[in-house]
Amino acid sequence: MSAAVPYLRPLPTPPWPRRVWLKLGWNLALAVEVVAVVVLWELLVGVLRLTNPEFFPPPSAIGSAFKAITSSGVLGENIAFSVRNFVIGYAIAAVVGIAIGLTMGTSPRLSLALSPFVWTFYSTPRVAIAPLLVLWLGFGAESKIAMVALMAVFPILVNVMVGGQNVDQTLLRAGRVFGASRLDLYRKVVLPFTLPYTITGLRLGIGRGLIGIVIGEFIGSSAGLGLMILRAASQFDLATTFAVLLVLLVMANASMVLLDAARARIAPWYRETTF
Amino acid sequence: MARIDIERLTVEYELAERRQRLVALWNIDLRIADGEFVVMVGPSGCGKTTLINAIAGLVAPAEGRILVDDRPVGAPGPDRALVFQEYALLPWRTTWGNIRFGVEMQRDLTVSDDEIQQVIDLVGLRGFERSYPHELSGGMRQRVGLARALIARPKVLLMDEPFAALDAMTREVMQGELEGIIAATRRTVFFITHSIDEAIALGDRIVVATARPGRIKEIIEVDLPRPRREYDVKSHPGFARLRERVWTLLRDEAVVHAHQAHADGAA
Amino acid sequence: MAVGEEILAPPARLPARASTLRARRRRTLTQVGVVIGEVVLALLVWEIAVGSLRLVEPIFFPPPSAIGAAFADLLSRGVFADHIPYSLRNFATGYVLAAVVGITAGLAIGSSYALGRLLGPVAWSLYAMPWISIRPATTIWFGFGAEPIIFLVFLASLLPVLLNTMSGVRTVDPALLRAGRVFGGGRVQLWWKVVLPSAVPFVLTGLRLAVISGFIGLLVAELVGSSRGFGALVAIASSRFRVEEAFATIALLVAISVTGVRAVGLLERHVSVWRTRSSSA
Numbered sequence: 001m002s003a004a005v006p007y008l009r010p011l012p013t014p015p016w017p018r019r020v021w022l023k024l025g026w027n028l029a030l031a032v033e034v035v036a037v038v039v040l041w042e043l044l045v046g047v048l049r050l051t052n053p054e055f056f057p058p059p060s061a062i063g064s065a066f067k068a069i070t071s072s073g074v075l076g077e078n079i080a081f082s083v084r085n086f087v088i089g090y091a092i093a094a095v096v097g098i099a100i101g102l103t104m105g106t107s108p109r110l111s112l113a114l115s116p117f118v119w120t121f122y123s124t125p126r127v128a129i130a131p132l133l134v135l136w137l138g139f140g141a142e143s144k145i146a147m148v149a150l151m152a153v154f155p156i157l158v159n160v161m162v163g164g165q166n167v168d169q170t171l172l173r174a175g176r177v178f179g180a181s182r183l184d185l186y187r188k189v190v191l192p193f194t195l196p197y198t199i200t201g202l203r204l205g206i207g208r209g210l211i212g213i214v215i216g217e218f219i220g221s222s223a224g225l226g227l228m229i230l231r232a233a234s235q236f237d238l239a240t241t242f243a244v245l246l247v248l249l250v251m252a253n254a255s256m257v258l259l260d261a262a263r264a265r266i267a268p269w270y271r272e273t274t275f
Numbered sequence: 276m277a278r279i280d281i282e283r284l285t286v287e288y289e290l291a292e293r294r295q296r297l298v299a300l301w302n303i304d305l306r307i308a309d310g311e312f313v314v315m316v317g318p319s320g321c322g323k324t325t326l327i328n329a330i331a332g333l334v335a336p337a338e339g340r341i342l343v344d345d346r347p348v349g350a351p352g353p354d355r356a357l358v359f360q361e362y363a364l365l366p367w368r369t370t371w372g373n374i375r376f377g378v379e380m381q382r383d384l385t386v387s388d389d390e391i392q393q394v395i396d397l398v399g400l401r402g403f404e405r406s407y408p409h410e411l412s413g414g415m416r417q418r419v420g421l422a423r424a425l426i427a428r429p430k431v432l433l434m435d436e437p438f439a440a441l442d443a444m445t446r447e448v449m450q451g452e453l454e455g456i457i458a459a460t461r462r463t464v465f466f467i468t469h470s471i472d473e474a475i476a477l478g479d480r481i482v483v484a485t486a487r488p489g490r491i492k493e494i495i496e497v498d499l500p501r502p503r504r505e506y507d508v509k510s511h512p513g514f515a516r517l518r519e520r521v522w523t524l525l526r527d528e529a530v531v532h533a534h535q536a537h538a539d540g541a542a
Numbered sequence: 543m544a545v546g547e548e549i550l551a552p553p554a555r556l557p558a559r560a561s562t563l564r565a566r567r568r569r570t571l572t573q574v575g576v577v578i579g580e581v582v583l584a585l586l587v588w589e590i591a592v593g594s595l596r597l598v599e600p601i602f603f604p605p606p607s608a609i610g611a612a613f614a615d616l617l618s619r620g621v622f623a624d625h626i627p628y629s630l631r632n633f634a635t636g637y638v639l640a641a642v643v644g645i646t647a648g649l650a651i652g653s654s655y656a657l658g659r660l661l662g663p664v665a666w667s668l669y670a671m672p673w674i675s676i677r678p679a680t681t682i683w684f685g686f687g688a689e690p691i692i693f694l695v696f697l698a699s700l701l702p703v704l705l706n707t708m709s710g711v712r713t714v715d716p717a718l719l720r721a722g723r724v725f726g727g728g729r730v731q732l733w734w735k736v737v738l739p740s741a742v743p744f745v746l747t748g749l750r751l752a753v754i755s756g757f758i759g760l761l762v763a764e765l766v767g768s769s770r771g772f773g774a775l776v777a778i779a780s781s782r783f784r785v786e787e788a789f790a791t792i793a794l795l796v797a798i799s800v801t802g803v804r805a806v807g808l809l810e811r812h813v814s815v816w817r818t819r820s821s822s823a
Contacts, residue, residue, distance in 0.1 A: 026659040026660070029659070029660060030659075030660065030663060033660055033664075055682070055683060112573060112576060112577075113576070113580065115577070116577050116580050116581050116584075117580075117584070120796070123796050123799065123800045124792060124795070124796050125757055125758060125761055125792075125795055125796070125799055127758050127761045127762055127765065127773075128761050128765070128772070128773065128776050128791075128792050128795055129792065130765065131765065131776055131777050131779075131780035131781070131788065132776075132780055132785065132788055132789075134780070135602070135780050135783070135785070136602055206670075207669075207670060207672070210670075210671075210672040211672045211674055211758060211762075213672075214672050214674055214675045215674060215762050215765065215766075218677065218678075218762075218765070218766045219765060219766070219777070225675075226675065229675055229678050229679075230678050230766075232678075233678030233679055233681065233682060234678070236682060238679060238682060241678065241679050242679075244675075245671075245675060245676065245679075248671060248672065248675055249667070249668075249670075249671045252670035252671045252672065253667050253670050253671075255670070256670050
């Protein structure tokens with residue numbers, strides 16, 4: 001009988017500079033990269049004035065503008081307005097999108113019946129409806145919530161629907177054979193199965209929803225980050241404009257990170273085939 | 276056609292994340308004669324694919340060397356052509372295009388249309404020159420893979436479990452056809468497989484490998500008469516004897532491998 | 543799945559049962575009939591509810607007849623002819639620019655490990671951001687003509703193309719690379735003959751998605767601070783409470799965007815016939 005022979009040998013540990021690089025490596029490089037860009041930008045625009053700082057403010061100007069709107073509380077108010085409306089609109093879109101998507105996905109007849117409407121709305125570039133929404137619902141929170149909901153609902157709906165359509169029929173049959181009720185089947189088979197699709201839809205929904213909130217606030221709003229940008233630009237204050245844009249950038253990425261974190265808790269078994 | 280001499284070959288892989296070196300092959304000594312058909316069998320992880328990669332020039336040995344016709348093996352090239360288990364055909368090219376692919380990789384090599392047509396006929400794909408891989412069955416795709424390897428007139432034909440993805444009947448058909456093609460072209464072949472039956476049906480000699488780290492346990496002569504596709508080789512009395520011999524050798528290694536896999540998984 | 547892929551599912555079919563060709567044809571006809579029937583029914587209900595019964599104020603939500611009339615009116619007055627070529631021209635310019643830059647950059651970043659680690663995360667975090675929010679700044683930079691519109695279309699279309707191209711270059715079947723290397727192919731050869739062709743379907747997907755994003759960019763650019771183009775038409779009509787005109791323009795928009803997306807989708811499917819069946823077992 002051939003005894004097991006050891007086949008693993010330890011590797012010599014590399015000197016410490018390489019060890020640091022291996023551990024932190026590219027993250028460090030990224031951080032350096034960002035800092036370098038900011039410094040370069042400041043140099044080229046702020047110090048050397050290669051372009052008119054009115055047209056393209058240096059980081060220092062953006063920084064002071066940011067301080068100004070934060071300390072005066074203006075930023076806080078508008079963030080609250082925008083975020084509140086975004087969250088409400090997105091929540092509506094998620095509930096409606098998942099509910100209708102699942103129904104359509106699992107019932108071919110309903111899907112056929114509803115699909116003309118779904119597809120009409122899906123094909124409509126919903127941003128174009130923004131002026132009408134302001135017309136109907138006014139300048140307040142309602143039109144923004146409606147805009148976000150409209151923009152976010154379709155990516156969610158369509159993706160959930162396809163997920164429902166792709167549920168493995170054998171799994172459903174197995175469940176029924178063991179006497180599972182309709183509700184049970186939904187909870188224990190359909191929902192987990194469609195989770196990856198739902199998550200894709202939710203991610204897309206965030207992107208579209210953000211577009212919705214911004215365009216809504218551009219067209220007609222009493223408050224919000226979009227309005228801040230509009231006002232700042234109309235006063236040629238590009239520094240404030242960029243400051244708010246940065247806030248939007250952070251918000252957008254934060255939502256994605258939150259979504260991913262939520263997914264990791266709810267569905268740790270799911271490994272997204274991301275790029 | 277060429278001789279292959281493998282001397283004291285040891286191949287290691289670096290597992291960076293675990294800060295360890297994995298010994299895939301250890302002290303392999305093997306001589307393959309001109310025109311011989313040698314088959315290697317062993318449990319998963321015994322280094323069969325590593326050995327093929329080493330002969331092909333894809334991995335460098337930690338110790339030892341490989342000589343083809345007394346010259347050390349260098350960078351990969353069409354002189355040691357490989358046929359893949361997963362076919363590895365370019366899906367956007369037709370049969371014709373795929374066969375040319377191997378030769379295209381070497382800029383100073385050209386093949387004429389006649390030569391391509393000849394090899395297509397040889398592997399039995401006449402009429403499918405303009406088909407895409409997704410239009411072909413598994414067996415046909417592997418024929419394309421074989422044609423691609425043969426077109427460059429390789430000194431050595433390396434075959435990495437080429438029929439593993441085929442269903443049982445197609446597999447047997449392809450084994451017979453392979454024997455015919457090799458007989459017609461007289462090449463040195465190094466073939467690896469999991470299937471003991473396949474090894475006995477195809478090989479002149481069988482190399483039985485151990486579990487990781489891969490070493491040669493024993494080399495067995497297959498004295499069954501050729502051409503084997505003209506009779507039911509599995510019914511030959513010698514077949515059962517050989518099979519029992521190989522299986523006895525392999526059974527222990529398979530157990531060791533199972534333990535290793537378990538330990539690896541727990542690590 | 544592709545980056546930002548919304549699954550453009552076709553309308554659902556009733557579950558397939560073993561059938562003859564005739565039975566299948568009958569089923570398709572039934573489906574088409576149901577769809578048409580529903581659409582007609584919906585339009586009728588809409589017309590009656592608003593037009594005759596006045597359940598909703600027609601000023602806010604006009605009946606199909608009014609929309610149809612407005613459409614015909616806009617068409618005959620040449621309003622569409624004034625604005626549509628403008629929009630389409632700007633869209634095409636911005637889109638083509640984005641395609642060129644996106645594909646080039648995507649190929650470069652995807653092919654280089656270093657660039658991929660350094661620029662990839664940047665591209666990803668930029669992708670999450672709603673780029674249309676930069677619109678007011680573009681007026682300061684470019685003025686009130688076509689340039690800000692082209693710029694916004696460019697921005698909106700760029701990232702889908704870039705990210706999907708990157709993904710395509712990275713997602714090459716390793717078996718194919720091994721095959722190329724085994725036959726002695728060098729890095730350049732492998733790149734040209736294996737990596738690039740393999741990435742084509744991904745590039746096309748990116749281009750298709752960019753049509754949708756770019757169109758959104760176009761509309762936003764025209765809605766805010768432009769006097770010409772689809773979006774401008776809708777904005778102006780809304781501000782004058784001519785809701786039927788706004789709806790009519792939106793209907794035209796739907797027709798155009800659906801056609802555009804379908805066209806690119808067809809092209810994509812045609813080229814990627816081999817994609818779903820891979821090279822391997």
